[in-house]
Amino acid sequence: MxxxxxxxxxxxxxxxxxxxxxxxxxxxxxxxxxxxxxxxxxxxxxxxxxxxxxxxxxxxxxxxxxxxxxxxxxxxxxxxxxxxxxxxxxxxxxxxxxxxxxxxxxxxxxxxxxxxxxxxxxxxxxxxxxxxxxxxxxxxxxxxxxxxxxxxxxxxxxxxxxxxxxxxxxxxxxxxxxxxxxxxxxxxxxxxxxxxxxxxxxxxxxxxxxxxxxxxxxxxxxxxxxxxxxxxxxxxxxxxxxxxxxxxxxxxxxxxxxxxxxxxxxxxxxxxxxxxxxxxxxxxRRVATYLKNYKVLYTQQGGMVEYLAKPGEMIKQGQPLAKLLNVDELDTPNATELILAQCDLIPILHFPSASILSGTQLYKCFTHYFEL
Amino acid sequence: MxxxxxxxxxxxxxxxxxxxxxxxxxxxxxxxxxxxxxxxxxxxxxxxxxxxxxxxxxxxxxxxxxxxxxxxxxxxxxxxxxxxxxxxxxxxxxxxxxxxxxxxxxxxxxxxxxxxxxxxxxxxxxxxxxxxxxxxxxxxxxxxxxxxxxxxxxxxxxxxxxxxxxxxxxxxxxxxxxxxxxxxxxxxxxxxxxxxxxxxxxxxxxxxxxxxxxxxxxxxxxxxxxxxxxxxxxxxxxxxxxxxxxxxxxxxxxxxxxxxxxxxxxxxxxxxxxxxxxxxxxxxRRVATYLKNYKVLYTQQGGMVEYLAKPGEMIKQGQPLAKLLNVDELDTPNATELILAQCDLIPILHFPSASILSGTQLYKCFTHYFEL
Amino acid sequence: MxxxxxxxxxxxxxxxxxxxxxxxxxxxxxxxxxxxxxxxxxxxxxxxxxxxxxxxxxxxxxxxxxxxxxxxxxxxxxxxxxxxxxxxxxxxxxxxxxxxxxxxxxxxxxxxxxxxxxxxxxxxxxxxxxxxxxxxxxxxxxxxxxxxxxxxxxxxxxxxxxxxxxxxxxxxxxxxxxxxxxxxxxxxxxxxxxxxxxxxxxxxxxxxxxxxxxxxxxxxxxxxxxxxxxxxxxxxxxxxxxxxxxxxxxxxxxxxxxxxxxxxxxxxxxxxxxxxxxxxxxxxRRVATYLKNYKVLYTQQGGMVEYLAKPGEMIKQGQPLAKLLNVDELDTPNATELILAQCDLIPILHFPSASILSGTQLYKCFTHYFEL
Amino acid sequence: MxxxxxxxxxxxxxxxxxxxxxxxxxxxxxxxxxxxxxxxxxxxxxxxxxxxxxxxxxxxxxxxxxxxxxxxxxxxxxxxxxxxxxxxxxxxxxxxxxxxxxxxxxxxxxxxxxxxxxxxxxxxxxxxxxxxxxxxxxxxxxxxxxxxxxxxxxxxxxxxxxxxxxxxxxxxxxxxxxxxxxxxxxxxxxxxxxxxxxxxxxxxxxxxxxxxxxxxxxxxxxxxxxxxxxxxxxxxxxxxxxxxxxxxxxxxxxxxxxxxxxxxxxxxxxxxxxxxxxxxxxxxRRVATYLKNYKVLYTQQGGMVEYLAKPGEMIKQGQPLAKLLNVDELDTPNATELILAQCDLIPILHFPSASILSGTQLYKCFTHYFEL
Missing domain, CATH: 3.40.630.10 (Zn peptidases)
Incomplete structure (x- = not known):
């Protein structure tokens, strides 16, 4: 057949x-x-x-x-x-x-x-x-x-x-x-x-x-x-x-x-x-969230970014997601800035370029997630 | 003052x-x-x-x-x-x-x-x-x-x-x-x-x-x-x-x-x-139309186009709006094609490039217009 | 035949x-x-x-x-x-x-x-x-x-x-x-x-x-x-x-x-x-120039530009070619600036957009031209 | 000091x-x-x-x-x-x-x-x-x-x-x-x-x-x-x-x-x-080559490509560099095609997108390399 x-x-x-x-x-x-x-x-x-x-x-x-x-x-x-x-x-x-x-x-x-x-x-x-x-x-x-x-x-x-x-x-x-x-x-x-x-x-x-x-x-x-x-x-x-x-x-x-x-x-x-x-x-293991809890994190700043949190990792509130470099401040304490997780989350995806303007979709994250 | x-x-x-x-x-x-x-x-x-x-x-x-x-x-x-x-x-x-x-x-x-x-x-x-x-x-x-x-x-x-x-x-x-x-x-x-x-x-x-x-x-x-x-x-x-x-x-x-x-x-x-x-x-002279009568004309074809009807001109049904060239048919009767007005209209704007894909907004037109 | x-x-x-x-x-x-x-x-x-x-x-x-x-x-x-x-x-x-x-x-x-x-x-x-x-x-x-x-x-x-x-x-x-x-x-x-x-x-x-x-x-x-x-x-x-x-x-x-x-x-x-x-x-009438006399005029400034001189026109030294608008200076005498011809010339072509950065090819011009 | x-x-x-x-x-x-x-x-x-x-x-x-x-x-x-x-x-x-x-x-x-x-x-x-x-x-x-x-x-x-x-x-x-x-x-x-x-x-x-x-x-x-x-x-x-x-x-x-x-x-x-x-x-270990032996490999075909050879790897002649997918041939033996190394080489970099036209710089490679 x-x-x-x-x-x-x-x-x-x-x-x-x-x-x-x-x-x-x-x-x-x-x-x-x-x-x-x-x-x-x-x-x-x-x-x-x-x-x-x-x-x-x-x-x-x-x-x-x-x-x-x-x-x-x-x-x-x-x-x-x-x-x-x-x-x-x-x-x-x-x-x-x-x-x-x-x-x-x-x-x-x-x-x-x-x-x-x-x-x-x-x-x-x-x-x-x-x-x-x-x-x-x-x-x-x-x-x-x-x-x-x-x-x-x-x-x-x-x-x-x-x-x-x-x-x-x-x-x-x-x-x-x-x-x-x-x-x-x-x-x-x-x-x-x-x-x-x-x-x-x-x-x-x-x-x-x-x-x-x-x-x-x-x-x-x-x-x-x-x-x-x-x-x-x-x-x-x-x-x-x-x-x-x-x-x-x-x-x-x-x-x-x-x-x-x-x-x-x-x-x-x-x-x-x-x-x-x-x-x-x-x-x-399958983890789920409702669409309303699938959150976009937008940047407030422009600059260059290292994506510290990898897609799929479980991140606790307060842990760093990304580290930003500002080329105008390389000699000052503002040279770098950490972007922290506001709550427990799983980053699912992140922006594919290190160069970002303000208002960029840096990460999309599962929050309030649960196991299926 | x-x-x-x-x-x-x-x-x-x-x-x-x-x-x-x-x-x-x-x-x-x-x-x-x-x-x-x-x-x-x-x-x-x-x-x-x-x-x-x-x-x-x-x-x-x-x-x-x-x-x-x-x-x-x-x-x-x-x-x-x-x-x-x-x-x-x-x-x-x-x-x-x-x-x-x-x-x-x-x-x-x-x-x-x-x-x-x-x-x-x-x-x-x-x-x-x-x-x-x-x-x-x-x-x-x-x-x-x-x-x-x-x-x-x-x-x-x-x-x-x-x-x-x-x-x-x-x-x-x-x-x-x-x-x-x-x-x-x-x-x-x-x-x-x-x-x-x-x-x-x-x-x-x-x-x-x-x-x-x-x-x-x-x-x-x-x-x-x-x-x-x-x-x-x-x-x-x-x-x-x-x-x-x-x-x-x-x-x-x-x-x-x-x-x-x-x-x-x-x-x-x-x-x-x-x-x-x-x-x-x-x-x-001021001419008006309702938004629902402000129509977009999309092309069915791709090709190169001469915009015959100028923005602001009053065009009668059946008059040509545009003439299309197909580079694969230059030796046949299909080399050019006229796009005609489906009804009385005023073209308000047209696409700014002669090169178009199918589905391009060729013209936006007043239809059923009236004087204010 | x-x-x-x-x-x-x-x-x-x-x-x-x-x-x-x-x-x-x-x-x-x-x-x-x-x-x-x-x-x-x-x-x-x-x-x-x-x-x-x-x-x-x-x-x-x-x-x-x-x-x-x-x-x-x-x-x-x-x-x-x-x-x-x-x-x-x-x-x-x-x-x-x-x-x-x-x-x-x-x-x-x-x-x-x-x-x-x-x-x-x-x-x-x-x-x-x-x-x-x-x-x-x-x-x-x-x-x-x-x-x-x-x-x-x-x-x-x-x-x-x-x-x-x-x-x-x-x-x-x-x-x-x-x-x-x-x-x-x-x-x-x-x-x-x-x-x-x-x-x-x-x-x-x-x-x-x-x-x-x-x-x-x-x-x-x-x-x-x-x-x-x-x-x-x-x-x-x-x-x-x-x-x-x-x-x-x-x-x-x-x-x-x-x-x-x-x-x-x-x-x-x-x-x-x-x-x-x-x-x-x-x-x-046919006018010619040698390639070395076919000059590019680059802008020194960025801004928005009206192309005053039309391609093909004969322009005398000192006549305006273009008028530039600077949106940060609309209230001052620097709001607009004229770009003048440095010598007698014929603009042959100009940039196709009104918005320019510094270093844009504004015009290409015949200088030292002669009739054929 | x-x-x-x-x-x-x-x-x-x-x-x-x-x-x-x-x-x-x-x-x-x-x-x-x-x-x-x-x-x-x-x-x-x-x-x-x-x-x-x-x-x-x-x-x-x-x-x-x-x-x-x-x-x-x-x-x-x-x-x-x-x-x-x-x-x-x-x-x-x-x-x-x-x-x-x-x-x-x-x-x-x-x-x-x-x-x-x-x-x-x-x-x-x-x-x-x-x-x-x-x-x-x-x-x-x-x-x-x-x-x-x-x-x-x-x-x-x-x-x-x-x-x-x-x-x-x-x-x-x-x-x-x-x-x-x-x-x-x-x-x-x-x-x-x-x-x-x-x-x-x-x-x-x-x-x-x-x-x-x-x-x-x-x-x-x-x-x-x-x-x-x-x-x-x-x-x-x-x-x-x-x-x-x-x-x-x-x-x-x-x-x-x-x-x-x-x-x-x-x-x-x-x-x-x-x-x-x-x-x-x-x-x-430092490996060198002369510029003339730093070769660009261009694709002959368009399609989608998996980069099998990683930058820095030593590749022998005949080993696969990349695998190409042709979406029009998914049911035939031409669905995929291997691109092989023509000689011993080290890929130094490759194109960053999986989608390529013919004539794309797929890899740049060290050939005839030697240790410093």
């Missing part, structure tokens, strides 16, 4: 040379029906480790029978991947207008409320699911045809969302600047957090802030909440979506990619996507 | 050399009390004509007695002004993270609703105004002291908002890419549109979208709407705020700056800020 | 998505033998008018019989064309390392001297020409195969030079920042300057400074000088190469492109490339 | 806000006369470790008596330090025109030859040294006064060169992209290579290629060679200049900075600048 395999290209933009820019799409179709999985990587151009993860997933899925379908879209932003500014990749936003490449997905809460009202009492969960999915996909198709056109990032995002909204399990592979591995998990899917081999978990509420994971799970979570209320019993669609941060941007590691691929396969196995697989999540 | 004059500098950031970055503040104080005016320019670094306008305003206010106070802050973004990317100024957003320099102002609708409820029936309009102003300013001060810090653009914005929220009339001087002069006017202040010498007017609703004019007028408009409802009679605070687009970015003209300064003085005179001035708005 | 037409693509690079980047090549081959012509445009990505010129040339060459061959390579730098930094195109240099896209061509003077010594007394000019051409082309091919690899810009340049060095007449189409039309002409080919319809001519010496025109004519000029000395009579290869600056960067004009195409066809006709054509250069 | 200490600021540019940009200068003057030392850091804005080194040197020189004078200029490029392009610092070149910030120093070989001819037979070495120094400094001063102005990078460079050319020992502190510590040593000063604690040494010839070390030592080396010839005996000026590469750009480490400061103090002690110091170079 083996999977069917297809490879396609989707045109998502055209460059100034008048040439199409496309993204590769790798599709595995199992012999038996089952859930649909959608995995993309590198929507932010400098966040490239996910491409290695997808490479390993493809090698594995050539051997591993699945039920349902797995779609893999590596390097899903051909514009962002190819914008260099100096030696690094300026991949987080459109250099023309600053638009974050991960903020143009469609979401409209009022529309979900209307849809919830349209649901008949006797409509089954699969029927509702299929009808809702179709409605969103119709809107996406319509938006892509808008007669005045749409922006570059938005077109890219909607094209990808067309694929993602068709899926039951959506994984968006990212990287932090200098970062330990972490994952964004919707609060209602907290149980799935331990199906991955990822040590740091951010539990996020049902609030759309623009990213693909939210654009995917918020509609379903909102809808199931409304319908559960209406029907006075739990309605569940079983759709989940996550943003996985696979370490640091601007580097790839084939060895780490294999670990990451295993982590994802563990999740897919737990969700019934794999046939006769013995891949299970590792026993490991 | 003459005005008092003061010059100060406000620190808004610190750079990687550890040095303060500040903005100049020019303040004229009339002998008699009167309204407060706040005018800033170049929050977007490449939009520099406003600096020339403020130069002319300063020359005029040295001679022209005022009542109340006029604060002028040219070049209000010392970071954005000084970021070159190639020969041009990358001034619309923070190059680190893509944050638009004009989107970090504070606004919280729920807070206004709470405040409205706190208003006593016998509280006078000046009392309410003073108390509300103080409350917002307290919040701004508090946000600037946030123990985890705040972002660079947000700090800059809040520092400027501290000045702006103290004023009755706020003018934020911008430029479009390649652009004719136009102004954003809150719908409730439509009558003021004809007090400026600006031919194109966009009427905007009471909806905060991040800019300084909205951060200024939305709180007052919301509050006066709530209180008018409550008191069953019109409550008016007389606060107005506008974004003025003084032509194209990346160019300055001293002659045009004098015209623009006159336009602003006409408005200030109409609002009672000037003493014994005979500056009145010009008799001229 | 008509020309044969072919279209090809040449791979010049591969991007981070692992995809080939290629340039289109349009080739017209006449029924009769004759000189070879090579024309490229947009080696600097923001300099796009040449693409329109090539578009018009292609339309004309469909009708106009030629002898020999004309190769047209529009948009010859697919990397540079597609790098946006803000709304503009960062096309002059590789964003990774600052390498000018027009400085990687091959030139080696000692090699020409060696070749000159290898020439037999009885070797005919066509024989010498063919042998020298082959030798350079062999070196180019070898360099492209260098086992340690070569840089991105250099590979692009050598690939184009392979085409150019095969030609007798080479035209490299550029634009200035904000610029009037001008042309770089090797001193020995001064007679050809009046075959184009270009009002401003820079006469350049036999010194390689990195550009394609120099990489083309310097070897031939050097060789014919050496051989003329050796043989005690004029040896001429008839090879000419020019850089044509077709107005300002970042804009295209189809109307101007037709004028520019006519200008080039006049030259080609004068050189015997066209069959039975009646295209001749216009009678017009 | 203790040193005198002074702190100054030198204006090197003015920004678009019209404000001066300056560099700090820390000066220690010993009680006794002795050699002059000039140390600068961060001429390339992202190469910041040298600032930490200078911080440590200042702490040490507060205690350690010197003879002569030590001038320290950290963060010597206030423009380059403050240009962000994305999260990283675009510090190697002027973003306006691509000019490398370390290539605008003055050097003119013909002038040195003229000077050599002017030297009288009885002129003493100190006299020659003083007169030559003065002549170069006069030219630098003149160039800075050029009536048509000079470019931003050139002004910065000449201002720094005025300080450097006055010194006997010049150290220019840099960083590589991802790099091990290495040093550029002029061939004639090879003996000094072992006075530093730096494991990798590049021996460079007497050829000016634009950098500060060359601008400093080439004139003296050329002059002493000419005079030694003339006088038929060794003339030595004792001037040395080095570029020190203190590890990787975009990071600082206070601990490593202390090591680097020690390394520099060892050299200064060996050169007689320190009084009663017991700082001596470490016993360590």
């Amino acid at each position: 083996s999977n069917q395999f297809k490879k396609e290209y989707i045109v998502v933009a055209q460059n100034a040379s008048g040439r199409n820019m496309n993204v590769p799409l790798y599709r595995f179709i199992g012999e038996k029906p089952g859930p649909k999985v959608y995995i993309q990587s590198s929507i932010h151009g400098a966040e490239v480790q996910g491409n290695v993860v997808i490479y390993h997933l493809i090698q594995r899925l050539k051997q591993q029978p699945i039920c349902g379908e797995v779609i893999l879209v590596p390097n899903c932003n051909p514009v962002g991947t190819n914008i260099k500014a100096g030696e690094y990749t300026l991949g987080r936003f459109d250099p023309v207008n600053g638009t974050n490449w991960n903020r143009g997905y469609f979401y409209d809460e009022s529309l979900i409320q209307e849809f919830a009202q349209s649901v008949q009492d006797d409509e089954s969960v699969p029927q509702i699911k299929q009808r809702f999915r179709q409605q969103i996909k119709d809107i996406l198709a319509e938006k892509l045809q808008e007669s005045w056109g749409i922006g570059l990032a938005q077109r890219l995002n909607l094209k990808l969302q067309q694929l993602a909204f068709d899926a039951d399990f959506v994984l968006d592979l990212h990287n932090g600047p200098v970062s330990t591995r972490h994952i964004y998990v919707p609060e209602y899917a907290q149980a799935s957090a331990t199906m991955f081999n990822i040590p740091h978990v951010i539990l996020i509420p049902n609030k759309f802030a623009g990213a693909l994971d939210e654009a995917t799970f918020c509609p379903w979570w909102t809808l199931q909440t409304l319908l559960s209320d209406k029907r006075q019993k739990a309605v569940e669609f079983g759709v989940e979506a996550f943003t996985l941060e696979m370490g640091s941007q601007e580097v790839i590691s084939f060895t780490d990619g294999e670990y990451d691929a295993n982590s994802i396969l563990s999740y897919l196995n737990a969700k019934g996507c794999l046939i006769e697989s013995d891949i299970y999540p590792q026993t490991m | 003459s005005n008092q004059f003061k010059k100060e500098y406000i620190v808004v950031a610190q750079n990687a050399s550890g040095r303060n970055m500040n903005v100049p503040l020019y303040r004229f104080i009339g002998e008699k009390p009167g309204p407060k005016v706040y005018i800033q320019s170049s929050i977007h670094g490449a939009e520099v004509q406003g600096n020339v306008v403020i130069y002319h305003l300063i020359q005029r206010l040295k001679q022209q007695p005022i009542c109340g106070e006029v604060i002028l802050v040219p070049n209000c973004n010392p970071v954005g002004t000084n970021i070159k990317a190639g020969e041009y100024t990358l001034g619309r957003f923070d190059p680190v993270n893509g944050t638009n320099w004009n989107r970090g102002y504070f606004y919280d609708e729920s807070l206004i609703q709470e405040f409205a409820q706190s208003v006593q029936d016998d509280e006078s309009v000046p009392q309410i105004k003073q108390r509300f102003r103080q409350q917002i300013k307290d919040i701004l001060a508090e946000k600037l002291q946030e123990s985890w810090g705040i972002g660079l653009a947000q700090r800059l914005n809040l520092k400027l908002q501290q000045l702006a929220f103290d004023a009755d009339f706020v003018l934020d001087l911008h430029n479009g890419p390649v652009s004719t002069r136009h102004i954003y006017v809150p719908e409730y202040a439509q009558a003021s549109a004809t007090m400026f010498n600006i031919p194109h007017v966009i009427l905007i609703p009471n909806k905060f979208a991040g800019a300084l004019d909205e951060a200024t007028f939305c709180p007052w408009w919301t509050l006066q709407t709530l209180l008018s409802d409550k008191r069953q009679k019109a409550v008016e605070f007389g606060v107005e705020a506008f974004t003025l687009e003084m032509g194209s970015q990346e160019v300055i003209s001293f002659t045009d700056g004098e015209y623009d300064a006159n336009s602003i003085l006409s408005y200030l005179n109409a609002k009672g800020c000037l003493i014994e001035s005979d500056i009145y708005p010009q008799t001229m | 008509s020309n044969q037409f072919k279209k090809e693509y040449i791979v010049v690079a591969q991007n981070a998505s692992g995809r080939n980047m290629n340039v289109p090549l349009y080739r017209f081959i006449g029924e009769k033998p004759g000189p070879k012509v090579y024309i490229q445009s947009s080696i600097h990505g923001a300099e796009v008018q040449g693409n329109v010129v090539i578009y018009h040339l292609i339309q004309r060459l469909k009708q106009q019989p030629i002898c020999g061959e004309v190769i047209l390579v529009p948009n010859c730098n697919p990397v540079g064309t597609n790098i946006k930094a803000g709304e503009y195109t960062l096309g002059r240099f590789d964003p990774v390392n600052g390498t000018n896209w027009n400085r990687g061509y091959f030139y080696d003077e000692s090699l020409i001297q060696e070749f000159a010594q290898s020439v037999q007394d009885d070797e005919s000019v066509p024989q010498i020409k063919q042998r020298f051409r082959q030798q350079i082309k062999d070196i180019l091919a070898e360099k492209l195969q260098e086992s340690w690899g070569i840089g991105l810009a250099q590979r692009l340049n050598l690939k184009l030079q392979q085409l150019a060095f095969d030609a007798d007449f080479v035209l490299d189409l550029h634009n200035g920042p904000v610029s009037t039309r001008h042309i770089y002409v090797p001193e020995y080919a001064q007679a050809s300057a009046t075959m184009f319809n270009i009002p401003h001519v820079i006469l350049i010496p036999n010194k390689f400074a990195g550009a394609l025109d120099e990489a083309t004519f310097c070897p031939w000029w050097t060789l014919q000088t050496l051989l003329s000395d050796k043989r005690q009579k004029a040896v001429e290869f008839g090879v000419e190469a020019f850089t044509l600056e077709m107005g300002s960067q970042e804009v295209i004009s189809f109307t101007d492109g037709e004028y520019d195409a006519n200008s080039i066809l006049s030259y080609l006709n004068a050189k015997g490339c066209l069959i039975e054509s009646d295209i001749y250069p216009q009678t017009m | 203790s040193n005198q200490f002074k702190k100054e600021y030198i204006v090197v540019a003015q920004n678009a806000s019209g404000r001066n940009m300056n560099v700090p200068l820390y000066r220690f003057i010993g009680e006794k006369p002795g050699p002059k030392v000039y140390i600068q850091s961060s001429i390339h804005g992202a190469e910041v470790q040298g600032n930490v080194v200078i911080y440590h040197l200042i702490q040490r020189l507060k205690q350690q008596p010197i003879c002569g004078e030590v001038i320290l200029v950290p963060n010597c490029n206030p423009v380059g330090t403050n240009i962000k392009a994305g999260e990283y610092t675009l510090g190697r070149f002027d973003p306006v025109n691509g000019t490398n910030w370390n290539r605008g120093y003055f050097y003119d070989e013909s002038l040195i030859q003229e000077f050599a001819q002017s030297v009288q037979d009885d002129e003493s070495v100190p006299q020659i040294k003083q007169r030559f120094r003065q002549q170069i400094k006069d030219i630098l001063a003149e160039k800075l006064q050029e009536s048509w102005g000079i470019g931003l990078a050139q002004r910065l460079n000449l201002k720094l060169q005025q300080l450097a050319f006055d010194a006997d020992f010049v150290l220019d502190l840099h960083n590589g992209p991802v790099s091990t510590r290495h040093i550029y040593v002029p061939e004639y000063a090879q003996a000094s290579a072992t006075m530093f604690n730096i494991p990798h040494v590049i021996l460079i010839p007497n050829k000016f290629a634009g950098a500060l070390d060359e601008a400093t030592f080439c004139p003296w080396w050329t002059l002493q060679t000419l005079l030694s010839d003339k006088r038929q005996k060794a003339v030595e000026f004792g001037v040395e200049a080095f570029t020190l590469e203190m590890g990787s750009q975009e990071v600082i480490s206070f601990t490593d900075g202390e090591y680097d400061a020690n390394s520099i103090l060892s050299y200064l002690n060996a050169k007689g600048c320190l009084i009663e110091s017991d700082i001596y170079p470490q016993t360590m």
